Structures are given as structure tokens and as C-alpha cells.
Amino acid sequence: MSRTRSVLPGFSLSFGITLLWLTFLLALPMLACAAKVFELTPEKFLAAVWTPRTRAAYMVTFSTSFAAATVDTALGMLLAWVLVRYEFFGKRIIDALVDLPFALPTSVAGLVYSTLYAKNGWLGKHLVPWGIEGAYSQLGIILVLIFIGLPFVVRTVQPVLESLDAELEEAATCLGATRWTTFTRVILPALYPALLTGFTLTFARAIGEYGSVVFVSGNKPFKTEIAPVLIVAKLEEFAYAEATAIAVVLLVISLGLLLVINTLERWSQRHAL
Amino acid sequence: MPSETSTAPRATPAAGPGKSPAAAHNAGPIVSFKQAQQDPVWVRWGLIGLTYFVVGLLIVLPVYQVFYIAFSNGVAAYWRALTADPDTRHSIFLTLTVAPIAVVLNVIFGVAAAWLLTRFRFPGRTLLTSLIDLPFAISPVVAGLMFMLLFGMQGFLGPWLKGHGIQLVFAWPGLVLVTAFVTMPFVARELIPIMEAIGSDEEIAAVSLGANGWQTFWRVTVPNIKWGLLFGIILCNARAMGEYGAAKVVSGGISGKTDTIPLRVEKLFQEQPLPASYALASLLTMLSIVTLLLRIWLEHKTSQQVQEVKAEHAATSH
Numbered sequence: 001m002s003r004t005r006s007v008l009p010g011f012s013l014s015f016g017i018t019l020l021w022l023t024f025l026l027a028l029p030m031l032a033c034a035a036k037v038f039e040l041t042p043e044k045f046l047a048a049v050w051t052p053r054t055r056a057a058y059m060v061t062f063s064t065s066f067a068a069a070t071v072d073t074a075l076g077m078l079l080a081w082v083l084v085r086y087e088f089f090g091k092r093i094i095d096a097l098v099d100l101p102f103a104l105p106t107s108v109a110g111l112v113y114s115t116l117y118a119k120n121g122w123l124g125k126h127l128v129p130w131g132i133e134g135a136y137s138q139l140g141i142i143l144v145l146i147f148i149g150l151p152f153v154v155r156t157v158q159p160v161l162e163s164l165d166a167e168l169e170e171a172a173t174c175l176g177a178t179r180w181t182t183f184t185r186v187i188l189p190a191l192y193p194a195l196l197t198g199f200t201l202t203f204a205r206a207i208g209e210y211g212s213v214v215f216v217s218g219n220k221p222f223k224t225e226i227a228p229v230l231i232v233a234k235l236e237e238f239a240y241a242e243a244t245a246i247a248v249v250l251l252v253i254s255l256g257l258l259l260v261i262n263t264l265e266r267w268s269q270r271h272a273l
Numbered sequence: 274m275p276s277e278t279s280t281a282p283r284a285t286p287a288a289g290p291g292k293s294p295a296a297a298h299n300a301g302p303i304v305s306f307k308q309a310q311q312d313p314v315w316v317r318w319g320l321i322g323l324t325y326f327v328v329g330l331l332i333v334l335p336v337y338q339v340f341y342i343a344f345s346n347g348v349a350a351y352w353r354a355l356t357a358d359p360d361t362r363h364s365i366f367l368t369l370t371v372a373p374i375a376v377v378l379n380v381i382f383g384v385a386a387a388w389l390l391t392r393f394r395f396p397g398r399t400l401l402t403s404l405i406d407l408p409f410a411i412s413p414v415v416a417g418l419m420f421m422l423l424f425g426m427q428g429f430l431g432p433w434l435k436g437h438g439i440q441l442v443f444a445w446p447g448l449v450l451v452t453a454f455v456t457m458p459f460v461a462r463e464l465i466p467i468m469e470a471i472g473s474d475e476e477i478a479a480v481s482l483g484a485n486g487w488q489t490f491w492r493v494t495v496p497n498i499k500w501g502l503l504f505g506i507i508l509c510n511a512r513a514m515g516e517y518g519a520a521k522v523v524s525g526g527i528s529g530k531t532d533t534i535p536l537r538v539e540k541l542f543q544e545q546p547l548p549a550s551y552a553l554a555s556l557l558t559m560l561s562i563v564t565l566l567l568r569i570w571l572e573h574k575t576s577q578q579v580q581e582v583k584a585e586h587a588a589t590s591h
Binding site for chain 2: 006007008009010011013014015017018021022025026028029030032033035036075078079081082083085086088090094096097098099100101103104105106107108109111112113115116122123146147150179204207208209210211214215228231232235238240243244247250251254255257258262
């Protein structure tokens with residue numbers, strides 16, 4: 001192992017601890033996962049990951065995650081804009097509250113959302129008569145995923161908006177652009193990389209989410225069963241190989257999204273104004 | 274997020290409309306620099322109102338409901354719900370055991386990783402940095418499953434461990450392992466940027482003056498990173514106490530034995546009237562609110578500390 005020499009001690013010790021921890025907690029479990037999948041023949045693997053029930057679960061997972069990430073991108077843009085540009089009463093409290101979904105255990109979020117939008121809940125009793133089922137439905141999954149993912153877009157857009165050069169907008173105004181034209185032609189394009197990163201972070205988080213969804217979805221196969229719930233269901237039937245096969249599909253998608261996020265971040269750093 | 278920068282006025286009000294050369298050349302309506310960034314009043318108030326509505330509906334109302342239902346039968350009933358049931362008591366005890374162990378393990382790992390990645394340059398450093406973040410990308414359920422495959426009775430090491438009288442899954446050590454896994458990045462992620470920003474000048478000075486490694490670490494590094502470290506510990510702890518998906522997979526759901534608070538909340542939700550599960554959930558909600566408050570305070574402290582160290586550097590280098 002060659003490294004640039006440093007006068008500071010502790011290389012071997014810190015390297016040892018880091019490697020031990022990563023091997024024990026990350027490498028070994030992932031290897032176990034891979035080994036389990038390779039016990040399956042390709043036909044059996046396909047049979048496990050591509051049944052009508054799993055296909056339905058992927059569909060529910062992706063469509064609800066996509067919907068939630070889209071809504072969160074719009075809401076995140078709104079919150080970031082208001083928090084950066086305006087002064088108003090309660091601004092600091094709202095800024096702090098935006099982080100609550102990061103700090104609140106997901107199971108609590110699921111618990112509360114299921115009660116809130118159920119038939120006799122505070123919101124549900126007004127919404128259900130109109131046919132809006134916000135609990136034990138796909139809409140319920142989307143609602144709780146919107147909550148879980150809300151901070152991501154706000155926190156990626158906020159710093160970019162803060163560092164945006166005021167002269168750009170002054171120039172646009174001086175050249176006769178209306179406020180709306182300035183926003184859509186000057187400000188928004190500068191925010192695209194941050195918005196896209198925020199969207200992908202929210203989407204990736206939503207795909208793996210389990211704790212909150214299991215409370216609100218009702219977990220009906222083909223209708224409101226998401227992929228992580230299906231994995232747990234398979235585990236409870238002791239169908240380990242099948243559960244692992246679905247888990248590997250989910251794992252590959254998550255790692256792919258992580259790669260996309262890293263590329264996006266590097267890309268936006270290079271194209272920073 | 275530093276919100277102070279956002280409040281700073283971007284254009285000097287002294288440059289009045291008439292004096293600005295750009296506006297003087299412009300034959301159209303005279304616009305000041307300040308106005309260039311200002312939205313019409315109705316847009317401003319509309320968006321602020323919408324923000325209040327969104328945050329109120331999505332965040333404030335659910336939190337309010339937690340406490341409203343938890344206390345719906347009075348304080349005495351609330352206290353009974355938390356303390357009368359032995360299984361609930363045990364879940365509180367178990368969470369207060371599992372989370373601190375996982376946090377301590379991750380503090381050791383996080384400090385070692387931050388020291389390694391910010392004080393040395395070596396091949397594979399970038400790869401290692403991204404590996405630390407990996408648990409954030411993996412679904413908690415998948416994480417739990419991976420540990421089942423390794424240490425469960427049908428797993429690769431399970432039977433061998435059982436032969437030696439060690440049971441990891443369906444027992445508290447398994448809960449510690451998955452909790453450590455899902456919270457792995459917190460402390461390291463918090464420390465790496467701080468230690469990068471502070472730099473190693475002071476540590477090198479200490480070593481060249483004859484301090485040994487531990488003295489340098491305890492007397493120079495720790496005082497410099499203490500607020501950031503505390504911040505990392507708090508975030509790590511909040512996540513550790515609230516972890517549900519991974520814990521559910523490895524716990525086996527044995528009431529009074531392997532149920533942590535979030536798992537117990539689920540059981541109470543299914544088996545008993547709402548206030549019982551909400552009382553227990555209110556503990557987790559309070560934890561998250563305290564975490565947020567500490568976070569605001571510590572973020573301020575951390576940025577202060579980095580600036581102080583940098584200012585000292587600037588002063589000594591001149």
C-alpha cells in the first residue's frame with residue numbers, strides 16, 4: 001500500500017477499524033446476499049422475481065415513488081424559494097420544521113397518516129365522502145412518501161438559490177424581462193441540476209421505504225403491496241431464496257440510483273455558475 | 274443550513290433608482306436593483322400562505338395529532354399506557370440498550386474513518402468514502418434480510434454460531450447489528466467535512482512538538498471537533514431509536530423480548546385502542562423534536578468553531 005507520507009500517526013489503526021467495520025457490516029452481508037442468489041438457477045431466479053404478484057409490487061413501488069418525488073420537487077421548490085427570498089413571521093420555525101421528516105421515525109409517520117386519512121380521521125371524514133381515500137390505498141402510500149421525502153429537494157435547492165448571483169436577475173430586468181420570464185428563463189435553468197438531484201434522492205428514498213408505508217397501505221397484493229413489504233411477506237413464509245431474489249432486484253436499482261445521484265452531483269459541480 | 278446569508282440584502286439601498294447607470298440608460302420604467310429581485314406583493318403573500326398550508330398540513334397537523342390522541346384520556350391514562358404493560362416497559366428498556374450500543378460502535382468507527390479519510394491520502398480513498406454512504410441507499414428491509422442470510426438459522430454462519438451457543442438474530446445482538454448498519458454513515462459524514470475544513474496544521478504542530486498520537490487526538494482533535502461529533506451522535510441516536518424496517522426483519526417479533534419501541538408501537542396499534550400505541554409513539558415524536566432543537570443549536574456551534582480555528586490560522590500565518 002503506497003500513500004503520501006504524513007507525519008501524523010494512526011494510519012494503521014484507523015485503517016484497521018474502518019476496514020473491519022465495513023467488512024463485517026457491509027461486505028459480509030452483501031456477499032451472503034449474492035451467495036444466496038447464486039444458489040438459484042437462472043430459471044428459478046426469473047420465476048421468483050417475475051411473477052404477476054412481484055410485477056404488480058414493482059409497479060406500485062415505482063408509480064407511487066415517482067408521484068411522490070414529483071410532488072416533492074414542486075413543494076421543495078416552493079419552500080426553498082420562500083425560505084431564501086422572503087422575510088416573514090415564523091420563518092425560522094418553518095425552516096427547522098422542514099427537517100422533521102428526517103428526525104421522525106418512519107413508523108410514527110405511517111401510524112399518524114393512516115389515522116389522519118382513515119374514514120373517521122380528522123381529514124378522512126371530510127375527504128372519504130368525496131371519494132378521496134387517503135389511507136389503505138395507493139394515494140395513502142403517495143401521501144406518506146411525500147412526507148418522508150419533503151426535506152430532500154428543499155435542502156438541495158436552498159444553497160444553490162442562496163448563492164445565485166443577484167446580477168443575473170438585475171441584468172434580465174434591465175433588459176426588459178418580466179418577473180415571470182426572469183424566473184423561467186434565468187433562475188429555473190440554474191436550479192435544474194439541484195432539482196434533479198433532489199428528485200432522484202427523494203425517489204431513491206421512496207423506493208426503499210418500508211416503515212411508514214406498511215401502516216398506511218393495507219398491503220393488499222396486486223393493489224397496495226410494495227416490493228419491500230413483499231420481501232417481508234416472503235420472509236414470514238420462510239421463502240428465503242425468493243425474498244433474496246426480490247431484494248437483489250431492489251438492491252441493484254438502489255445502487256444504480258446512487259450512481260445517478262453521484263454523477264448528477266459531479267455534473268452540477270462542474271456546471272456551477 | 275445557514276439561513277443568515279439569505280437575510281442579507283443583495284443590493285445596496287443607497288444606489289437609488291436615478292443614480293444607477295444601468296437604469297439611467299434604460300428608457301423604460303425605472304427599476305432599482307432591489308426591485309429586480311422582488312416579487313409582487315400578491316405573489317409573495319400567496320407563496321408564503323401556501324408554505325404555511327403545506328407545512329401545516331404535512332408536518333404540524335400529524336405531530337399535533339400524535340399528542341392529541343396520546344393524551345386523549347388524560348395524563349394518568351397516558352402514564353399508565355407507558356408503564357403498566359410489562360411488554361411496553363421492556364420495549365423502552367430494549368431501545369435504551371440497543372441504540373446506545375450501536376451509537377458507541379458507530380462513534381468509534383466514524384472517528385476512525387474520518388481520521389483516515391481526512392488525514393491521509395492513499396489509493397482507494399474515494400471508494401472508501403462512497404462505501405460509507407452505502408447504507409443510506411439500501412432499503413432497511415434489504416439490510417435486515419442480508420443479516421438474516423448471514424446469521425439466521427437458515428443462513429451461512431447461523432448453524433455454526435448456534436453450535437457455539439451464540440444467537441444473533443431473533444435476539445438483541447442482531448438488533449444492535451442492523452441498527453449499527455442503518456446508522457453507519459451519520460457520525461463519519463458529520464466529521465469528515467469538519468475535519469477537512471479545520472485541516473491538520475494544529476495536529477502536525479502537536480506531533481512535531483513531541484506529543485504522541487493519543488495526546489494529539491485527545492488534546493487537539495477532540496476539542497476542535499466536539500460539537501460536530503455531538504451533532505453526529507444525536508442524529509445517529511435519533512435514527513437508531515426509531516429504526517423499524519430492519520429491526521422488524523431480524524427481531525422475530527417476540528413480545529417482551531425482542532420488540533423495540535417502534536415494533537411495540539405496531540403491535541399496540543393492531544391489538545389495542547389507539548391511545549396505547551400513540552402514547553408510545555409520542556415518546557419517539559418527542560425524541561425527534563428534541564433532536565431538531567439540538568440540531569439548530571449545534572449547527573450554530575459547529576460553524577462557529579470551524580470559523581474560530583480558521584481565524585486562528587489566519588492570525589498565526591501572518
